[in-house]
Amino acid sequence: MGEIAERYRRRAEAFERKVAGVAPDQWENQSPCVKWTARDVVEHVVTMHGVMLVPIARKLHPTDDPLGAFQEARAAIEDVLDDPVAALSETGTPGGRMTVEQHIDQVVSDDLVLHGWDLARATGQDETIEPVDVERLWATAVAIPPDLMAKYRTPGAFGEGIEVYGAEVHVAPDAPLQDRLLGLLGRQP
Known part of the structure; x- marks a missing residue:
């Protein structure tokens, strides 16, 4: 298993634990993403997993169960990362041409970290991000x-309804790196 696949699996496992930890009455809780509830955060992550499958002609099957939907999306991405032909296929992205596995690493794998924090904040779970992930994302x-x-901060720059990062939130320069990362990416730590 390569570095990208290992990183994805570790992050997906942490995200799945957070999804499983959401109580039934917490799905409509407001997340740090102004327009999203806890359910919306998971739906976004699942949707982006589906986007990663488009270049290799695979797709997800919709379900209303957030945990089941994420588990299906996770399994599909892990299958791609385990398939050298699929993983190393090249695809066009907003950042230029890259392999499918590189695109997964830069988009959904990183999303698992940031949106894992969003989900934890929305549902009262542990908000600690693994230090290795904080350093890498920083x-x-x-x-x-x-x-x-x-451009990342401009709503709609990458398509209707898409906003990659919010406006930067001021955080003290001597704050913990996780807090500075969250502030830089538009979250109130």
């Missing part, structure tokens, strides 16, 4: 050129 985020970051 390095990626601070390397984004200012003009591209501005």
Whole structure:
């Protein structure tokens, strides 16, 4: 198993635990994403998993059960990452051409971390992000050129209803790195 597949599996396991930890009466709780409830966060993650499957002509089957939907999406992505032909197929992305596994790593794998925090915040679960993930996402985020970051913060720049990051939230420069990362990506730590 390669590094990307291992990272995805670790993050997916953590996200799945959070989804399983949502009480039935918490699905409509407001998330840190202004327009989303806890259910919406999971639906977004599942939808983005489906987007990763399009270049290799695979798709997910809709279900109203958030945990079941995520488990199906997770299994589909793990199947792709375990299939060298599918994983190494090239695809066009907003960031240019890359392999399907690279696209999974940069989009849904990273989404699992950030949206895992969103789900935890919305449902009163442990909000701690693995330090290795905080460091990796921080390095990626601070390397984004200012003009591209501005585009990421512009609602609709990548399609109707899509907003990658919210407006930056001021966080003290000596705050823990997780808090600085969350603030940079538009969340109130």
